[in-house]
Amino acid sequence: MTSTIDSVREDGVSPTSTESIVGKSPRELAWARMSRDKVSLFALGIIITYLLVAALAPVICAVLGISPYALDGDALNDYGLPKGAFGGISTEHWLGVEPGTGRDIFARLIYGARASLMVGILATLLTTTIGLVIGVVAGYKRGWVDSIIGRFMDVTLAFPSFLLIIALTRPFTQRLESLGVPEGNPARMTYIILVLGTFGWVYVARVVRGQTLSLREREFVEAAKASGATNRHIIFKQLLPNLWAPVIVIVSLSLPGYVATESTLSFLGLGLMQPAASWGVMLGDSVRYYRADPTYLFIPGIALVLLVMAFNLVGDAVRDALDPKADRQNLL
């Protein structure tokens, strides 16, 4: 079915004229394609669950009577390790307790999801906004504006970004604190988001620029120009609505990347700090206990892998659905 539509559209014939598929907007078509992919639907379900759990973490904890910070010495043995098998999994502590402190791992995990997703979502929003604006401007204006922006993007891409993130953590966090961002984790979180935004927009901008370059030559833009539309109108009304498909794909692929980066930084001790719960903090801590309490290592690990995988699957599916030319079935 997909291929029929595509080939028809490729021929320049309006889809509405084809009897079998009347009255479907591109959005509906994309959703129709995506909903055939059961795996990605499942992945989408996982993502929605994560988002809900993260958003409702305080409510869930209150209902279950658990807290990510409450210490529970009774759940630990003389060595400070969890009592009982599998890291102290019990009806009281669903995923066991943290060695040394007895804090509830389930509560820390869902609060960790909150932190990780917040960083991921905000960083993605930032990169997308910056990337979109700069990309459209570069692609639409062309000429010297494009050249300057292009060189600037090349330079940004050439930066050893991760190294820079690590090196600048201390001074920038302190600078943010002196600017009035609350000390400690809020400042560190802001830093991570800002720095991911600083380096991440280029990837969005490059794709958007390319798309814009091809779109601005299309007939509908010509038509708009001919009828005297302003640049503003062309960018916002003509170009942007046609750009959201590639942007959604980039977003769905970069968000899990940012979540993983936050975890990596926290793991290295540069991201969020104790007592805050973040997956990276949990992973960093649990590695020490791999011999005495392996369950503790697996729980945040699985949570992270699951989220990143779900986002990647959904990202792939969205790309396939929105960009039929890359459809795997079509290629076969």
Place this chain on the structure above:
Amino acid sequence: MKQRRIIAAVGFALVASVVAAACGGSSGSGSEGGTPTKGGTIHILSSGEQIAHLDPQRNYTGDDLAFAGSTMHRTLTSYAYAAGDDGSGIVPDLATDLGTHNEDGTVWSFTLRDGGTFEDGSEITCADVAYGVSRTWATDVITDGPTYASSYIDAGDYPGPYKATADQQAAYDKAVSCDGKTITFNLKVPVADFNYTTTLLSFSPVPKAADTGEKYDMKPVSSGPYKIESYTIGKSLVLVRNENWSKDSDPVRSANPDSFVYEFGLDEAVLDERMIKDAGDDQFAVSAGIQPENLQTIFEDDAFKDRRVDYYDPFVTYTNLNVKNLSCVEIRKAIYLALDRDALRKAGGGPYTGDFADGYIKPALALDYKKSTLPDGLNADGTANVEAAQAAMTAAETACPAVAARARDGLSFYRPATPVWDKAVAIWIDSLGKVGIKLKDEPVEPSVYWPTVMNPETDYDIARGGWAPDWANASTVIPELFSTAGGFNLTRNADDPDYAEFQEKVDLAKKELDRTKQGVMWQELNQYVVDRLWALPGTFTKAQSIWGSKVGNAYQWSPFGAYNYGDLYVKS
């Protein structure tokens, strides 16, 4: 002496009902039996980047003193090379006897043995010892070392050998005089146990011609059975036999292995893993300390029973409160009562961390120890007493509103950036949060933790401390920790209204020659500080170690709470 292993030991107290005697104890003092054999290489695995100081006059951490003293630097007297309580006794080393003194203990003389040589074969003379000791005064170059020599010896305003004028040098030479092989120390104050002071590496000889000042730290001249072959910070230190050392002149050191290889910069988890695996060269390895997460693995499995030890080391841990900032005993009390010491102890490895301390003097100092009375309301089981803490906080609001406001606003908490402390901080924040006291976490790179908090510019409110007596007299504890002249006073208590009285009592106790009476005075001073809570007593610590299956004589040397490295041997 300062504690090196600032990674562990965060827990706190229940007074030990049975504490093995003499700074350390013998609750399993190490591998036994077998005749020591010569040869082989002993490996030392360390998570540190270097030995804090190899320069004898600057070395002041328990583990490093034990290592450098037993392999490279001889001293006038030395602790006995023996396991258990015997290790706390002293024996003549460079000197022929334990020294002689005049009636009131202000003049001490030692006579050097024949045949003692440096690594280049030159003889160790009285002048070399006097020169070595004189470096103690040059605190701008010779940093971090103990200051007993300069505080006891009557050398006027001597600034150390680098800056001394001829007159000042003459004054020093008079205070520390040489007559042939006999060195005489003239002291400002009577010191009845000065021959214990001389076990410190401050009393090691240094050949004047070889002294490179600050750089001497990297390649000091050896007077012992081993010398440095190579030393790379962050990588390794290799000691090989000093061919010019002769057993005849040194009855103390056994010098069994042919060489020592100190491996630095190992990840703590990797280090423990290697010790547990016991493969290849690691069979000949020793390591100090076990990470809390591995204690269960090692102590619940009989496979390790011949190569593990759990013992009381000489250290006491405590928390320094910046008395200048927290100038109000109520707030200090609120912090102490609110603190969940039991949770801290669990985070550090449970009872393996040690027992809750009731002061700063460990029971092993039998003459000076008396169980002190802790503040009312402090739970004996170490758990927090939130109600009492809240009451203390309320009292503070009235007594010192400014300080209470500071506490509500956030107190800076300086701690080493280690995984164990990451958890401990969470417990601190949680505990104090319950009475409305906020903490600002300030993690500091472990290798520079002491220099950071000892810097008067660092404005901490709370900073940890860990201390062991330099010899069995609380004169090396109370004045060192709480007197402004002390080498490790992090409480900034000089402006406390009671400080003058405290200092007066300390001066009296130091002068007291009757050791029993002096002991009682230390007991009272210990209580005096506990009452004022300039610091919060933490733990009478225990330590655990694991060594390779082919290492012999791996006992813990009680004065240092470390292996007697020089006495180790490779099992054939």
